[in-house]
Every structure is written in structure tokens, then in C-alpha cells.
Amino acid sequence: MNFTLSTLIQQIINGLSLGSVYALIAVGYSLVYSILLFSNFAHGGFLVVGGYACYFLLTQWGFNTAVSMAGALAASGLTAVLTERLAYKPIRERTSITLYLLIASMGVNIVIENLFVITVGGRIRALPQSTFPTGVFELGGGVTVSASDILSLVVAAIFLVLLQLFLTRTRWGLAIRAAACDLRTAGLMGVNVTFLIGLVFFVAGLLAAVGGIFLSVRYSLYPQLGSITTKAFIAAVIGGLGSLPGAVLGSLILGLAEMLTAGFVSSQMRDLVVYSLLVLILLVRPAGFFGRTASEKI
Amino acid sequence: MAGTGRILLEAQDICVNYGAIAALSGFSLKLMEGEIVAVIGANGAGKSTFMNALMGMVKLAGGTILLDSYPLTGRTWKAVQGGLSLVPEGRRVFAPLTVEENLRIGAFTRKDAGDIQEDYDWVFSLFPRLKERLTQYAGTLSGGEQQMLAIARALMARPRVLLLDEPSLGLAPIVIRDIFKELRRINEQGVSILLVEQNAKQALLLSHRAYVLQTGRLLKEGNSRELLQDPDIRAAYLGQGA
Numbered sequence: 001m002n003f004t005l006s007t008l009i010q011q012i013i014n015g016l017s018l019g020s021v022y023a024l025i026a027v028g029y030s031l032v033y034s035i036l037l038f039s040n041f042a043h044g045g046f047l048v049v050g051g052y053a054c055y056f057l058l059t060q061w062g063f064n065t066a067v068s069m070a071g072a073l074a075a076s077g078l079t080a081v082l083t084e085r086l087a088y089k090p091i092r093e094r095t096s097i098t099l100y101l102l103i104a105s106m107g108v109n110i111v112i113e114n115l116f117v118i119t120v121g122g123r124i125r126a127l128p129q130s131t132f133p134t135g136v137f138e139l140g141g142g143v144t145v146s147a148s149d150i151l152s153l154v155v156a157a158i159f160l161v162l163l164q165l166f167l168t169r170t171r172w173g174l175a176i177r178a179a180a181c182d183l184r185t186a187g188l189m190g191v192n193v194t195f196l197i198g199l200v201f202f203v204a205g206l207l208a209a210v211g212g213i214f215l216s217v218r219y220s221l222y223p224q225l226g227s228i229t230t231k232a233f234i235a236a237v238i239g240g241l242g243s244l245p246g247a248v249l250g251s252l253i254l255g256l257a258e259m260l261t262a263g264f265v266s267s268q269m270r271d272l273v274v275y276s277l278l279v280l281i282l283l284v285r286p287a288g289f290f291g292r293t294a295s296e297k298i
Numbered sequence: 299m300a301g302t303g304r305i306l307l308e309a310q311d312i313c314v315n316y317g318a319i320a321a322l323s324g325f326s327l328k329l330m331e332g333e334i335v336a337v338i339g340a341n342g343a344g345k346s347t348f349m350n351a352l353m354g355m356v357k358l359a360g361g362t363i364l365l366d367s368y369p370l371t372g373r374t375w376k377a378v379q380g381g382l383s384l385v386p387e388g389r390r391v392f393a394p395l396t397v398e399e400n401l402r403i404g405a406f407t408r409k410d411a412g413d414i415q416e417d418y419d420w421v422f423s424l425f426p427r428l429k430e431r432l433t434q435y436a437g438t439l440s441g442g443e444q445q446m447l448a449i450a451r452a453l454m455a456r457p458r459v460l461l462l463d464e465p466s467l468g469l470a471p472i473v474i475r476d477i478f479k480e481l482r483r484i485n486e487q488g489v490s491i492l493l494v495e496q497n498a499k500q501a502l503l504l505s506h507r508a509y510v511l512q513t514g515r516l517l518k519e520g521n522s523r524e525l526l527q528d529p530d531i532r533a534a535y536l537g538q539g540a
Binding site for chain 2: 171174175177178181182184185186187188189190191192193
């Protein structure tokens with residue numbers, strides 16, 4: 001009994017920590033979706049750029065953790081902006097069919113992944129030990145929390161709160177929320193839509209980098225690390241694509257579901273549970289928890 | 299307020315194509331400072347296309363748009379900064395945002411915080427009901443209230459020309475009357491107005507001058523009062539057979 005309870009608490013902590021990393025990725029996904037109405041599968045690529053930028057800033061140039069992280073965030077944000085300008089903007093200007101954007105984003109993801117394979121190689125890397133705190137805290141009853149888990153939870157929470165403040169308290173944040181509702185009409189308000197889309201991609205890329213760094217710490221760094229965004233995508237769908245609170249909720253649910261399955265059933269069943277959850281949600285609530293279902297008055 | 303004789307907005311030979319179809323073929327229009335000008339015409343005549351062309355929302359295949367005799371660049375946000383503000387067809391309020399947020403985004407291009415407060419007071423004096431609904435989501439407003447919000451939102455940009463695309467669409471006659479009354483008040487306070495309407499009678503009653511558009515070309519233009527009496531216009535657009 002005691003064993004089960006401590007496992008439960010342990011796995012809840014692990015689940016929240018993992019879920020918070022998913023949330024960083026899923027929120028960026030959802031943000032782009034809310035403006036341009038397509039699933040940006042290159043998001044995984046942004047995350048990988050962030051991971052590698054952090055790795056090389058730490059190991060090759062010897063910067064400290066804070067500077068390396070800031071550099072990684074910037075690199076990832078700029079990659080996202082560049083991707084939008086080079087791959088999506090030309091399509092957006094020619095057609096309103098978002099399927100083409102989705103296909104292009106898959107292509108970009110493959111390009112980024114393979115750029116890393118051919119330049120730095122496909123081998124698995126780990127961020128240097130000294131980069132992040134490695135301590136483990138004993139909470140009693142056999143429950144332990146690693147410092148990196150706490151760090152990722154705290155950092156994710158800080159970034160999500162900052163994003164929320166940006167969206168609700170600033171002029172451009174309001175413009176983004178208006179554009180999520182109706183991009184064309186936001187343009188009529190005098191919002192420079194091209195700049196706004198760039199800004200959204202920059203923010204999404206930046207958040208992906210934070211996720212990428214913590215995933216590199218939790219697991220390891222390799223060119224295909226971006227494939228983990230499938231999970232964030234599922235989280236975003238569960239929460240309701242385009243909804244930011246939905247993306248966070250979906251991510252936490254997913255993180256908890258994975259870790260509880262790992263703790264009480266088997267680690268190998270994690271993905272089965274995740275995908276079953278997705279199918280179930282799509283059957284019961286196709287728009288997710290906070291998806292757009294309410295019809296607007298015309 | 300009637301025109302002062304100074305040209306504020308001028309569209310010269312505007313052509314817009316959608317693929318192989320010509321939506322506008324050489325349409326020209328002038329708006330004097332202080333004037334209300336209406337563009338009337340049937341569905342598909344190119345009225346909305348013309349509005350979108352002025353705002354830089356569609357590409358011109360030909361022609362020039364001059365504001366204060368300076369050409370507009372075709373970028374929407376620059377048109378708004380220059381002083382054009384459009385109330386789009388179907389109102390297009392931001393449903394998940396509050397009334398207050400809708401007004402705030404209307405003032406997006408402005409940086410003069412003090413004057414913005416003045417303009418809140420101004421739009422509330424025009425549409426007192428919006429003040430009561432300030433914290434409500436725009437999507438929960440009635441159709442008439444949404445139209446008021448859309449107009450107020452456009453006014454928050456403090457435009458020199460207020461453009462309206464079918465402001466009467468889908469509204470009850472009594473609501474239309476109220477809205478048009480407020481449009482006249484807005485004009486009396488110094489805002490020039492350009493509106494396109496299928497409701498030709500209301501548009502001609504409100505405006506000083508009007509242009510009749512038919513399949514992308516000018517059919518007739520003139521003094522609105524005279525057009526109201528024109529037998530062809532009466533037969534074709536006012537439902538009063540000669």
C-alpha cells in the first residue's frame with residue numbers, strides 16, 4: 001500500500017514534469033495553428049535546432065548555461081521565422097489551402113533533421129553534466145525528485161506565465177489574439193500581418209527551444225529528437241487545437257497518463273495509452289477540451 | 299456636413315481581376331473632405347471588391363488610389379495609418395474578445411494614449427449601449443450591437459475616411475434607421491464617409507453623392523437626391539417600377 005502510494009506520488013511528479021515540457025512545445029504548436037490554421041510539423045525541427053545550439057554553445061564555445069540557453073532560444077526563434085518566410089509565406093500568398101502548408105512543414109522537418117545528420121552526425125549526445133543541477137531530493141516514503149525535474153517544471157511555468165502576460169497585457173499580444181480569431185480583420189485594424197506572423201513563429205520557436213533543451217537533459221540529443229513533438233501535437237489536439245489553455249491541460253494529462261502507465265503497468269505501454277487516449281478524445285469530443293465549437297454570429 | 303471641395307480620397311481607373319474574371323474594370327471615384335458618398339449596385343457588382351481594393355486587401359490589376367493626392371502603397375496597415383478605416387461586410391467583430399478589447403484593437407495604429415481615452419468617450423456618446431457591455435464578449439452581442447461595435451472599433455483608429463461595406467446587411471429596419479442616424483452624426487463631427495450598399499434607398503437618403511456600379515463598371519453618378527428621383531434607378535434599385 002505504502003509502496004503504491006509513493007509510486008503514485010512519484011509518478012505524478014514525473015508526469016507533471018514531463019507534461020510541462022510537452023506544454024512548452026504544444027503551446028507553440030497551438031499558437032501557430034490558431035493564426036494560420038495548419039499543424040506546423042516543422043516545430044520538431046525548431047526544437048532540435050534549440051537543443052543543438054545549446055549543446056554547441058556549451059561545449060564548443062564554452063559559454064555558461066544562461067548564455068547558451070538564451071542563444072539556443074534565439075537560434076530556434078530565428079529558424080522558425082526563416083522557415084515561415086522561405087517555406088510558408090510563398091505558399092500563403094498563392095493559395096488559401098492550408099494543406100500545402102502542412103505538407104511543406106513536413107518537408108522542412110525532414111530538411112532540418114537531415115541537415116544535422118550530415119553536418120554533426122546522427123550520434124546521440126548528452127548535454128555536459130555540469131550544465132544543469134543533477135541533485136536528487138528525498139521527499140520521504142521513497143519518493144524522490146530530481147533537480148532537473150523541478151527546474152523544467154519551474155522554467156516551463158515561468159515561460160507559460162510570460163506568454164500569457166504577453167498575450168493579455170501587450171498591444172501585440174492583443175493583436176495576436178484578434179488574429180487568432182480572424183486574421184484578415186486583424187489586418188484591417190492596421191496590424192502589419194506579415195510582422196505578426198513572424199512574431200508568432202519567433203515565440204513558437206523560442207518555446208520549442210526551451211522544450212528541446214529540457215528534453216535533451218531528460219533523454220539525450222539526436223537529430224530525430226523532434227519526433228517527440230508528435231506527443232505535443234496529440235496534447236494540443238486533446239486540449240483543442242488553437243487553444244493555449246487547452247494545450248497546457250492536454251500536455252499535463254498526457255504527461256501524467258504516460259508516467260502513471262509507466263509506474264503501474266509497464267513502460268512499454270506508454271504510447272499505447274497515449275494513442276488510445278487520443279482516439280477516445282476524438283470520438284467523444286472531436287474538437288478537444290477547449291476547441292472552437294461555438295459558432296459565431298455572422 | 300457637406301463637401302468642402304477638397305479631394306480627400308480619389309480612386310482612378312481601378313481594375314481588379316479574380317483569375318480570368320474582371321471584378322472591376324476601370325472604376326473611378328472621388329470623395330471630398332466632409333462628404334458622404336455611396337456606391338450602390340446589385341450583388342456581384344464589385345462593391346466589396348472596391349472597398350477591399352481601397353484597403354489594399356486585393357491586388358490592383360490597374361489604377362491608382364490617392365489619399366490627399368499621395369498614392370497608397372497597397373499595404374493594408376499603411377492605409378489604416380493614412381486614415382482609412384473599414385467596417386467590413388458581416389461586421390467581423392472579434393467574437394472571443396470583449397467589447398473593450400475590440401475597441402482597443404481598433405486603436406492599434408495609434409500611440410497617443412490621452413486622445414484614445416477621448417475617443418472612447420466619443421464612441422460611447424454615439425453608442426451608449428457599448429459602454430454597458432464593455433466587459434461582455436463581442437460574440438454575445440445582438441446583430442445590431444455588433445454592427446455598432448464594428449463601427450465604433452473602426453472609429454477608434456480616428457479615421458479621416460470611414461468606409462462601410464454593407465452596414466445594413468442582415469439588420470432589422472428599425473436598427474438600420476438607428477445606425478444610419480449615427481452615421482450622419484459621425485459625419486457631422488468631421489469624418490468623411492464612403493459606404494457601399496445594396497440597400498440603395500437608405501444609402502441615397504444618407505449620402506450627398508452616389509455612384510451606381512454595374513458588373514464592375516460605372517453606370518451612373520450624381521447627386522444622391524437626384525438619383526433618388528431618377529426613373530431608371532427607381533426601377534432597377536429602389537423596387538419602384540416606372
